[in-house]
Amino acid sequence: MAPDSWYVGLSAVLFSIGVVGVIVRRDPLVIFMSIELMLNAANLAFVAFGHRLGSDDGQAIVFFVMAVAAAEVAVGLAIIVAIFRLRRRLSVDDLSTMRG
């Protein structure tokens, strides 16, 4: 069994890759996927901490993170679709105003 700190280290690596993805990419969909990657990395850290402490609280928190992530993806994709209907282009660099 690998030590718990390895899991936390892997979580750090995945989170950093997600941050780079958010900065580098122009497609809002891929930026969204990078955010999911970061949420997932945080979840992995929660489960590893819970395993270390011998407690299930970490897993309960991950359950709530999953539910919030599902709601977030649904709303975010709806917003992206709505923006695409108005603009016909999909690049975050074009979206510099709050007005439709």
Add this chain to the structure above:
Amino acid sequence: MGVVAFVVIAGIAVGSALGLVAKRNPIHAALFLVVNLGAVAVLYLTLGAQFLAVAQVAVYAGAIMVLFLFAIFVLIPGKEETGPDPRRSYRIVALPVGAALLALLAAVVVVGTRGAGSPAPAPDGVESIARLLFTDYLFPFEVTSVLLLAAMVGVMLLARRREG
């Protein structure tokens, strides 16, 4: 044995994450994300979190990724990121920023786990997390259902076609 399994699965997870960031086609990125979520689900299993592993596959790799693929099909038929980058100077700093963040997090992990004792005995899986969700976390659990309902109504409002 466990260490070898961890290294292999962690390699798959990191590789698919890099593929997500590096590939230009959003569909490839979505499929890489599925691989990554699956690898993390296996890591949950190795940590004794069977319930979360199943939930990860069902909710993330199932529902959320299908949503992503639908959005990709609706939005961009095969379109990729092309052309010159209008914000190139900003994006060049992405790698140094990511490397600095990774160094910081790695330092936190190394310092934070130094001298850690042996892990506590593992709790007994699905039953104990169910007990936890319906006792200590009952209120957040119910709030989650309200959140999902609100998200559903909001998405319907956002996604409907405006008449006239």
